[in-house]
Amino acid sequence: MLIPKVLTKLRAQVPLVHNITNVVVTNFTANGLLAIGASPVMAYAKEEVADMATVANALVLNIGTLTAENVESMIIAGKAANLANTPVILDPVGAGATRYRTESVHRIMKEVEITLLRGNAAEVANVAGIKAKMRGVDSVSEHNNSEIALEAAKLLQVPVVITGEKDIVAVNEKLSIVHNGHQMLTKVTGTGCLLSSILGAFIAVEEDVFLASTAGLVTYGVAAERAFEKTKEEGPGSFQIELLNQLMKIKEEDIKKWMKVESIRG
Amino acid sequence: MLIPKVLTKLRAQVPLVHNITNVVVTNFTANGLLAIGASPVMAYAKEEVADMATVANALVLNIGTLTAENVESMIIAGKAANLANTPVILDPVGAGATRYRTESVHRIMKEVEITLLRGNAAEVANVAGIKAKMRGVDSVSEHNNSEIALEAAKLLQVPVVITGEKDIVAVNEKLSIVHNGHQMLTKVTGTGCLLSSILGAFIAVEEDVFLASTAGLVTYGVAAERAFEKTKEEGPGSFQIELLNQLMKIKEEDIKKWMKVESIRG
Amino acid sequence: MLIPKVLTKLRAQVPLVHNITNVVVTNFTANGLLAIGASPVMAYAKEEVADMATVANALVLNIGTLTAENVESMIIAGKAANLANTPVILDPVGAGATRYRTESVHRIMKEVEITLLRGNAAEVANVAGIKAKMRGVDSVSEHNNSEIALEAAKLLQVPVVITGEKDIVAVNEKLSIVHNGHQMLTKVTGTGCLLSSILGAFIAVEEDVFLASTAGLVTYGVAAERAFEKTKEEGPGSFQIELLNQLMKIKEEDIKKWMKVESIRG
Numbered sequence: 135m136l137i138p139k140v141l142t143k144l145r146a147q148v149p150l151v152h153n154i155t156n157v158v159v160t161n162f163t164a165n166g167l168l169a170i171g172a173s174p175v176m177a178y179a180k181e182e183v184a185d186m187a188t189v190a191n192a193l194v195l196n197i198g199t200l201t202a203e204n205v206e207s208m209i210i211a212g213k214a215a216n217l218a219n220t221p222v223i224l225d226p227v228g229a230g231a232t233r234y235r236t237e238s239v240h241r242i243m244k245e246v247e248i249t250l251l252r253g254n255a256a257e258v259a260n261v262a263g264i265k266a267k268m269r270g271v272d273s274v275s276e277h278n279n280s281e282i283a284l285e286a287a288k289l290l291q292v293p294v295v296i297t298g299e300k301d302i303v304a305v306n307e308k309l310s311i312v313h314n315g316h317q318m319l320t321k322v323t324g325t326g327c328l329l330s331s332i333l334g335a336f337i338a339v340e341e342d343v344f345l346a347s348t349a350g351l352v353t354y355g356v357a358a359e360r361a362f363e364k365t366k367e368e369g370p371g372s373f374q375i376e377l378l379n380q381l382m383k384i385k386e387e388d389i390k391k392w393m394k395v396e397s398i399r400g
Numbered sequence: 401m402l403i404p405k406v407l408t409k410l411r412a413q414v415p416l417v418h419n420i421t422n423v424v425v426t427n428f429t430a431n432g433l434l435a436i437g438a439s440p441v442m443a444y445a446k447e448e449v450a451d452m453a454t455v456a457n458a459l460v461l462n463i464g465t466l467t468a469e470n471v472e473s474m475i476i477a478g479k480a481a482n483l484a485n486t487p488v489i490l491d492p493v494g495a496g497a498t499r500y501r502t503e504s505v506h507r508i509m510k511e512v513e514i515t516l517l518r519g520n521a522a523e524v525a526n527v528a529g530i531k532a533k534m535r536g537v538d539s540v541s542e543h544n545n546s547e548i549a550l551e552a553a554k555l556l557q558v559p560v561v562i563t564g565e566k567d568i569v570a571v572n573e574k575l576s577i578v579h580n581g582h583q584m585l586t587k588v589t590g591t592g593c594l595l596s597s598i599l600g601a602f603i604a605v606e607e608d609v610f611l612a613s614t615a616g617l618v619t620y621g622v623a624a625e626r627a628f629e630k631t632k633e634e635g636p637g638s639f640q641i642e643l644l645n646q647l648m649k650i651k652e653e654d655i656k657k658w659m660k661v662e663s664i665r666g
Numbered sequence: 667m668l669i670p671k672v673l674t675k676l677r678a679q680v681p682l683v684h685n686i687t688n689v690v691v692t693n694f695t696a697n698g699l700l701a702i703g704a705s706p707v708m709a710y711a712k713e714e715v716a717d718m719a720t721v722a723n724a725l726v727l728n729i730g731t732l733t734a735e736n737v738e739s740m741i742i743a744g745k746a747a748n749l750a751n752t753p754v755i756l757d758p759v760g761a762g763a764t765r766y767r768t769e770s771v772h773r774i775m776k777e778v779e780i781t782l783l784r785g786n787a788a789e790v791a792n793v794a795g796i797k798a799k800m801r802g803v804d805s806v807s808e809h810n811n812s813e814i815a816l817e818a819a820k821l822l823q824v825p826v827v828i829t830g831e832k833d834i835v836a837v838n839e840k841l842s843i844v845h846n847g848h849q850m851l852t853k854v855t856g857t858g859c860l861l862s863s864i865l866g867a868f869i870a871v872e873e874d875v876f877l878a879s880t881a882g883l884v885t886y887g888v889a890a891e892r893a894f895e896k897t898k899e900e901g902p903g904s905f906q907i908e909l910l911n912q913l914m915k916i917k918e919e920d921i922k923k924w925m926k927v928e929s930i931r932g
Binding site for chain 3: 157160189203378383
């Protein structure tokens with residue numbers, strides 16, 4: 135039972151996670167990282183991102199409100215992270231929604247070696263150029279999500295996490311499917327962005343990206359389930375706050391008790 | 401009884417609301433839009449705002465922490481929105497507080513056709529150049545707010561919403577006065593900014609701007625009253641969270657039960 | 667008993683606090699200032715910061731996510747504040763973490779007269795160039811914090827607040843040590859940044875910086891203790907919200923009852 139232990143390792147090591155993220159989710163991301171037991175830092179200026187990425191234990195790039203300056207900073211930070219062996223997580227928020235987003239992701243991926251790509255099915259498909267196989271974003275079935283993840287991982291030669299009703303981890307030809315989580319996550323902004331940063335914290339302490347990503351998804355999903363359980367009479371405001379509470383409260387035993395993972399080796 | 405039905409229409413259509421807003425309120429705005437049933441997107445880069453505004457169902461421009469780049473992006477987005485018949489809501493936060501804000505609003509309004517201008521009495525008066533009739537911001541009486549709204553709508557040839565102790569909608573010579581809402585809204589940052597974005601969602605689904613704006617104000621005001629009722633022993637932190645809960649919970653029946661609107665046709 | 671009265675003065679005067687702060691804490695800072703009884707404004711554009719800083723009652727500069735543009739705006743705003751006798755609070759977030767941060771702080775302090783420098787021990791030591799006396803950030807003992815504060819105040823010729831397990835105020839050779847506050851503050855992002863802005867509000871209404879800073883620390887610390895008391899079974903999400911509630915609820919009597927201050931005159 136390796137999955138539940140990664141959280142304990144994370145809390146012992148308190149990884150420093152450097153985020154270059156969007157302006158919508160900064161506060162929630164920092165608080166979520168603190169709650170799970172990591173140490174967040176946000177730094178954007180091209181004059182300092184290389185220094186920060188070098189000392190950090192993970193770098194998270196999120197294009198949710200990208201600008202030309204931010205993309206430049208992401209590339210500088212990403213190259214420094216590559217040199218320092220700092221893992222780099224890329225969250226291609228809204229890839230496909232505008233040409234600029236898709237192109238910026240491609241530019242970043244050309245210049246920076248990515249440790250994990252994390253998005254929803256449409257975003258990942260757009261990045262990998264397998265849009266043709268989708269019949270509109272909404273018509274992507276869960277079965278297809280696994281296919282998209284595996285194919286994107288193969289085409290891009292990068293580990294992939296696709297989140298949705300079920301969450302998929304695809305690394306080389308290995309696949310895990312995580313059934314934890316709750317639909318209320320879609321009613322709170324930034325829950326996907328926070329997840330990407332938390333996956334950064336897990337990968338910072340566990341170099342097996344397949345295990346680290348699966349463990350991160352399970353931990354986050356179980357915390358979300360507990361948070362919904364406590365706030366189901368209330369609503370998304372209370373859920374957001376309770377998710378932070380549960381990210382601090384969750385323990386190895388909770389993960390063992392509630393985890394729902396299928397692992398399929400290719 | 402048309403007013404309560406606009407919310408139901410909004411939830412059926414899930415309008416995409418593109419916000420170019422200030423850095424203080426992004427998270428709260430996105431969460432409020434999700435809670436009411438809309439789909440928020442934030443995009444700022446001049447390279448992508450035209451694409452986003454074209455596919456969006458409403459565009460909300462908010463100058464709360466404006467910069468030269470943001471103003472440029474607002475104008476590009478606004479022009480694209482005009483071409484695509486996407487309604488444009490302008491929130492002139494702090495107009496009159498600095499010359500730069502007032503001038504930027506004038507520049508935006510010169511280049512972009514605005515569907516609704518939403519601000520407090522001082523901001524709207526400053527934009528319309530009717531400052532002379534005010535004896536300082538605090539001395540503006542509620543009676544005056546109606547006059548300011550009507551006169552600003554006439555001078556600027558644009559529908560106007562002024563919020564305050566009572567909320568005023570002025571479209572051409574029609575006027576409605578909404579008595580819902582709660583003073584605790586003034587103790588939480590961004591409640592006015594969120595309202596502007598929510599009015600964008602209402603206008604996205606109901607092209608009668610007078611009806612849509614009145615319905616949006618009533619819905620938001622009733623949600624705020626319910627939120628205060630539940631958190632009056634606690635304080636502004638709890639009120640902010642409960643407002644998000646109530647924006648999701650509110651239904652047609654609640655609006656029918658609690659709405660307090662005077663409509664005056666000129 | 668002068669300390670508890672400063673809060674009452676603050677609420678009577680409702681000081682306007684102009685913040686040029688980082689993108690992580692804007693919402694929390696604005697809500698915290700509203701809760702305590704101040705009026706927050708965020709303005710960043712170099713075209714308007716001088717106007718805003720001139721009318722404000724305090725200016726707070728926070729380098730948490732600094733960029734070249736922000737530093738330029740901070741210097742423009744700071745110079746205008748100096749001309750208008752608006753007090754200027756500087757929060758050197760992460761000074762020492764990257765060379766760019768340390769250099770930017772030095773540039774700001776060369777151009778702008780600072781009324782109060784507020785940071786943790788490592789940040790203040792780095793700004794003052796007394797890093798050599800520290801054995802790594804974590805090894806700084808509380809005893810050393812008082813020494814660092816006094817020495818930094820002397821070297822930089824500026825009043826200094828260092829926060830940590832105990833909070834230190836050093837003005838000229840006067841020292842006060844505040845034992846209020848709670849460790850949960852370290853689990854919520856931006857609690858230090860909000861404190862800097864609240865100290866700005868206290869200094870805006872009380873020109874004795876030693877008294878104002880001590881009163882601000884005590885008030886904030888007591889509110890944090892009450893917030894923890896109410897949410898200790900829950901976690902950091904609930905604590906953050908309750909801190910806002912308690913900042914509004916706290917009264918002179920609470921401060922008298924719970925304050926724990928040592929004052930040591932040099």
